[in-house]
Amino acid sequence: MADLKPIVEMKGVKKSFPGVQALSGVDFRLFEGEIHAIMGQNGAGKSTLIKILTGVYKADGGSIVYCGTQCRFRTPLEAQKKGISTVYQEVNLCPNLSVAENIFIGREPRRFGMIDWNKINSESEKLLKRLNVSIDVTKLLSSYSVAIQQMVAIARVLCISSRVLILDEPTSSLDEQEVNELFEVLNKLKSEGMAILFVTHFLDQVYRITDRITVFRNGTFVGEYLTKDLPRVELIFKMVGKDISAMSAMPQKCLENVSDNKEIDSLLEIKGMKKHGSMNEFSLDVQKGEVLGFAGLLGSGRTETARLIFGIDKPDQGECLVKNELKNISSPSDAIELGLAFCPEDRKTEGIIDELSVRENIILALQGSLGIMKYLPRKKQDKIADEYIKALGIKTADAECEVRTLSGGNQQKVLLARWLATKPSLLILDEPTRGIDVGAKFEIQEFVMSHCKEGMSIIFISSELEEVIRVSSRVAVFRDRQKISELSGNDLKEEKIMHTIAGGQ
Amino acid sequence: MAGLKLKNIMGKIAGFFTAASRSGLLWPVIFFGLILLVNALINPGFFDIEIKDGRLSGSLIDIMNRSSYIILLAIGMTFVVATAGIDISVGAVVAISAAVSAYLIGGTLVVENGVQQYVSFMPMPVAIIAALLIATALGMWNGLLISRMGLQPIIATLILMVAGRGIAQLITSGQIITIYYKPFFFIGGGYLFGIPFSIYIVAAVLAVVMFLKKRTALGLFIQSVGINKTATRFAGINSSNIILWVYAFSGFCAGIVGLLVCSNNKSADGNNAGYNMELDAILAVVLGGTSLAGGKFYIMGSVIGGLIIQSLTTTIFSIKEIKPEANLVVKAVIVFVVCLIQSESFRKKVAGVIFLREKKSL
Known part of the structure; x- marks a missing residue:
């Protein structure tokens, strides 16, 4: 040829x-x-x-x-x-x-x-x-x-x-x-x-x-x-x-970490929550410092559950306990106040504000929680933006570039930075690696693990089972707008999850 | 050596232009400058400012004074437009505010012993506050329809635009209320330290707004809502409330203009007060560089936009060769050209054609 x-x-x-x-x-x-x-x-x-x-x-x-x-x-x-x-x-x-x-x-x-x-x-x-x-x-x-x-x-x-x-x-x-x-x-x-x-x-x-x-x-x-x-x-x-052997060593790190933290109290507990036409009744809990995976096909209720937790959609019934206290989350700002954060699936329409600069996108949620009057001084904003650009390796000419000029993976990192800046105790990531190449995928997985080591809890939603298993200590499986099972330990295998999704428990 | 100096100066000029274009003010300033230049050529005394009876007078002062209505409305409109909305009810709100203030001050001429007494039905501060409150409440009504009921901004404000004129006429019982209470005339027609009082009002509103934009997160939130409402809500910002208050503020600005109009005309006319002013306000915002699609906004741009519209009107009137019946057409043509040149895609197209020709000739 x-x-x-x-x-x-x-x-x-x-x-x-x-x-x-x-x-x-x-x-x-x-x-x-x-x-x-x-x-x-x-x-x-x-x-x-x-x-x-x-x-x-x-x-x-x-x-x-x-x-x-x-x-x-x-x-x-x-x-x-x-x-x-x-x-x-x-x-x-x-x-x-x-x-x-x-x-x-x-x-x-x-x-x-x-x-x-x-x-x-x-x-x-x-x-x-x-x-x-x-x-x-x-x-x-x-x-x-x-x-x-x-x-x-x-x-x-x-x-x-x-x-x-x-x-x-x-x-x-x-x-x-x-x-x-x-x-x-x-x-x-x-x-x-x-x-x-x-x-x-x-x-x-x-x-x-x-x-x-x-x-x-x-x-x-x-x-x-x-x-x-x-x-x-x-x-x-x-x-x-770069060398790949460092990457394949990651799963072990995560599992070690989970066994260390088993005794710590629950961070979030949802009891009997449901919303008609969106999600059947479900309960779940997230421990401090743990990664809870959501597995299931598109439209199985993974995203719907995340939206209910974060107060985007209002549930018809159900209780929500944050650090063992009953709380009412009726809007994203309520959720953020309680230390929750949510990276949505659709980066473009629900995540980035494309004509604003990288800096403005990064400080947006933090500023939102501070309110209109307590405006972060410009120097502080620059400092926060530069810090996260460096920490997450965001590829941009500078913090003043419009975020739409960045590539998909870097936009995703800007969103991560936005939520990290609010210092959340629970971060919900909905398909954080979709449409992203292998390298950035590994970086984001690595990021998830290192942060849960520091005590942050994460709900990790992904269509790629292999990825969910890699990062999660427990996996909630969804099918037809219903949470059907929770798997952990030795059950955390791709095959087992697939069988559960297919209904052959 | 001289070449180096020239290079330095050129560099400085280029730097100024990049800075100006980044702040969005480049084109508005150029057009305003051009209009002033044309005026100066036609009328050599255009830039003269003299003191008559302790008051500054001259064409420039006149333009500033007359443009205060448009500028105030345009400031309120800028925020609305930045949230990707529009408020076409401001003209009607001007009429209502004028009607309320005229009604509360009262339209009776009181003469005692052959001397006119200045009597108001309600104390003047009450009338002013009531007019502003009602105007703000009307703006909030718009904001509620848009942010809570999900109406399209143009429809929601169209309702008030139509109904507002009726409300204003109901308040004045279908009459034109004439005011005889002299202290009230100061707001729209008075002078302080030789400068029209309305200019102070514009300056005060502008100062507050610029302060809020610089020192609070308001600007960031408004832009963010205008660019992507959903993502903004997901970031924990109450998009609906921001939209609500933006329309309330637009109503408030219209309320001030209502007071100015009423005070300056010494009367309130439900039919004609503020007539078509919403269109001039929107035009000022657009000339100032803020896109109707929402997002980035330029308060100073809108102010200059207002000045452009007013000075254009003045200029066309002062050119004898333009027949009065052609005024509107000439104004429309100029505005059309200005908008074209401001459009980036149009500029690129023109540049592309010229560039191609150069290439071909090479």
Whole structure:
């Protein structure tokens, strides 16, 4: 394959944003009939490279050769017309339109000035067939599963002249079966000679489907490898740039810590709480210095429980005891006053205030608990912000950068800093590692363990069982808006939890 | 050597511009300066300020005095807009505040032995406080509808905008109440140390607001609510209360303007007091650089925005070549251009076109 000419060849591509060098001269090659993964931590420059290739950003330097000619796309539309099709991470479809309308939105074929519905429907069916999907294209998009919607998104960008397909995190919201279906389609397209660029955080998938891997770290090019020649451990090593043995030693640390703290009193106790339509009756307790994991599928009631505890939703009934005292938590500010903190699942809409600076985002909850009049002096604010930027290794030019300019993992760290600044006794983390690369994931897990060692309690919610088990001393299992079981000790195994979720106790 | 000096000066100027653009004041200040410059060219005596009867007089003083209504409303409106809201009821609240104060002071002309006696129905402080309280309460009504009932700001305040004029007319029994109580005239028409009293009122409100913005977390919370209400609530800040008080403050500002209008006109007209003022106030806020989408806000920008609108009006009137019937159109065109130039995406587009042309010619 090395003798073939690549369809895309980028050399020495440079791009900087105010205060950050996102790419400092990286190379990238993509061949026809291959599936290629770009790997790297958050902020490594994967998205930036894709955006330069597809014409969203303009490169500061370097060359791009596409189909043998030097070119530089000015707009995504231009790139698409030339045959580079991209499906971005956030699927931008309209659930209230039909499948066919979604596929042809903005480029409807016309006949005598009117939209040619017959053609739209038949063409849509044809396009989907190519992806092994045969469905009624006149039905609303929302009536189909996320997997089908993902296929529709791909069908929308594919046209006959497409030669390159770029998929940014296509599998993050798919289940196992759906991933298999997607991969079948990708393999089919590959056999037709399509060049596919695949970005994901799931290592398993990279090894299952890709032929070649390019690794970036901190905006620099680390190397290009054939997937079969690169063992996983080495890949992680190249992405992270540090030794992995320190990371695998972590679980033990956590368990030791729990056995030390067993005798200490309960920090939070919930008795018979429920809310109609959101969560069936449940009870739970959290000890001081312990990590309680929440496991369960999406929509099983994990997040709903966290929202009830934190006073975002009001329960119909139930008692809440904080340090053995009956308390009434009817709003987040009540909860914060009692030493609770909550990092929500949806970072973008419920977490960060994107146009405010890193500093303002960090001090927000602390200032909220102080009230309007006791405004933290600017010097104090700077000190707090700098302290946490350093402690959590937040990658930002300075504390005055708008938080939206940071990468996902760093935004998550800003949120952690916001809550740590309030010195909470119980921190609820809802999917703190979603959409974050391996390195940042380890950092956040490490952070969880080190803080519970210092006496902070943590409720850790995650879809990744392996991660929940790694950090938690006890795991509450949820299914269908019900807390069905609590596992600890020797029962804390992935298999056991899965059986419990499946109902085969 | 001379080159180095020039470089230094250029650097300083560039530094000033970056600082000004970061504070959001660059464009408003440039436009205000341009308008003043045009005036100075047309009317050489424009910047002259003389003392007549112990009072400062001149075009600049006049513009400042006349713009006090817009500026006060714009200050209140800035906070509302920063929370991603809008308050189109302020004009009606001005009318109500004017009606309340006129009603409480009373519209009777009392003449004893051929000398006019200044008699008020209620003591003047009572009338003033009542008018301000009612205006604030009306603002809170808006705030309650928006923060507690979840109404869209434009709908909630539209209700009061329509109903408010009716309320004002009910208070004045459909009449225009004329006031004969002289001490009351001082608020809107009086002079203190040679400067119109209304300018002091604007300065006082501005000082309080700037103090709150600098020394309390109010600014942070308001911006945060405007950018992301949900996330702000999750961070333990009572978003609803902030929204409530922001509208209450806007009502309060409208209350002050009602007093100024009533005092200056020596009468309260439920139909016309504060008519269309909400639009000028919103325009001042936008000219000042605050986005209607909420978030970052610029109090001083709104103040300059108010000055721009007033000086523009004055300028258009003073140019003889513009026929009176064309005034509104000319004003609209200028405002349109100003808004375009202030829009960052428009500037980028223009810059892009010019840049491309340069490239092609190379």
